[in-house]
Amino acid sequence: MDWQEYAEQMAVLARELLAQDSVQATLDEIVASAVKLVDGCTAAGILAVRKGRAVTLAACGDMVHESDRLQGELGEGPCFDLARGKDGERVYRIADLTQPQQTWQRFAEQARRLGIGSMTGVLLYTDDEDFGALNLYARRPGAFSKDIETAGWLLASHAAVALADARTIDQLEHAMQTRHAIGEAMGILMERHRLSEDDAFSVLRRISQHHNIKLRDVAQRVRSEPTAPD
Missing domain, CATH: 1.10.10.10 (Winged helix-like DNA-binding domain superfamily/Winged helix DNA-binding domain)
Structure with missing residues (x-):
């Protein structure tokens, strides 16, 4: 990953996010930008857990809704667990969903049928308030290297600032x-x-x-x- 180019793209994204006129518009721009900016990312979404239910707040790509629905039905999964703050985790990465998984086995098996090859996600929050999880999907196994965690953090940090401003405006x-x-x-x-x-x-x-x-x-x-x- 060319970090200088990525940093420049983040600067442009920050301006674009601050130009949005509502919380929903900000969320939609976040997920669309994730697909556009992150190498290998074919879909992105923001998942929140409300009263034990999985709620898709924004999505770019059909597999996002299907993945969120599946995790809500199972009551488990990487995005679902991250969004509800289970075990205090702030980031996850599944490099290859085609391989047997020690965690989220039921989800992994059905996720493969949705065409998901790899996933990663970052907790999205403002101040001390968890807001949800920003989740990135790739159809190709191994699409996300270790670098994706840093890239995801940068994207989520910019998104959190813009989201806080959008909430204040709303x-x-x-x-x-x-x-x-x-x-x-x-x-x-x-x-x-x-x-x-x-x-x-x-x-x-x-x-x-x-x-x-x-x-x-x-x-x-x-x-x-x-x-x-x-």
Whole structure:
């Protein structure tokens, strides 16, 4: 691997990731870039484990969904175990899936039928919060050498920074949208029932607490219904 060229590609990728306008767009760009930049990589995906279930957050290549589905059904596998932080591992590499495997034997046998020859993955996280696993696939056995672990770490590190920024932007946009919705609902209540600003907010909060509904959802109901909810 030409590390100078790879470093230059990483610099370009960093700019491209920061230019994305949502978390999903960032995830999609990460996996597409992995296929484009990593030698021998024919598919890539990001897997998370939510309440014991395998969830494909992004995929580039059909075998990603099939691999994630298989690991979810088996409740084991390299991507699945890495994403849920089993044994504290941060990286894995299966150089040749056509050879007998001491671990993940059930997965390895069925993965071969999917046309997977080799795999590697890196835990993808921001700060101290694990987010999932970035997984790289190759149809050819032995496609990933030891160097792939370093390359994967570099890619995952750039991705984590961009992902943190994308999450922050999404959170800010969500907060602004929520604030706008609540403000508009308060204005409707103030005009409709001649309430003060404090009283209008108290009405929204009381409905939220009484019905166990998020304040933003209550505001949306006020904006969309001809009369305020009870």
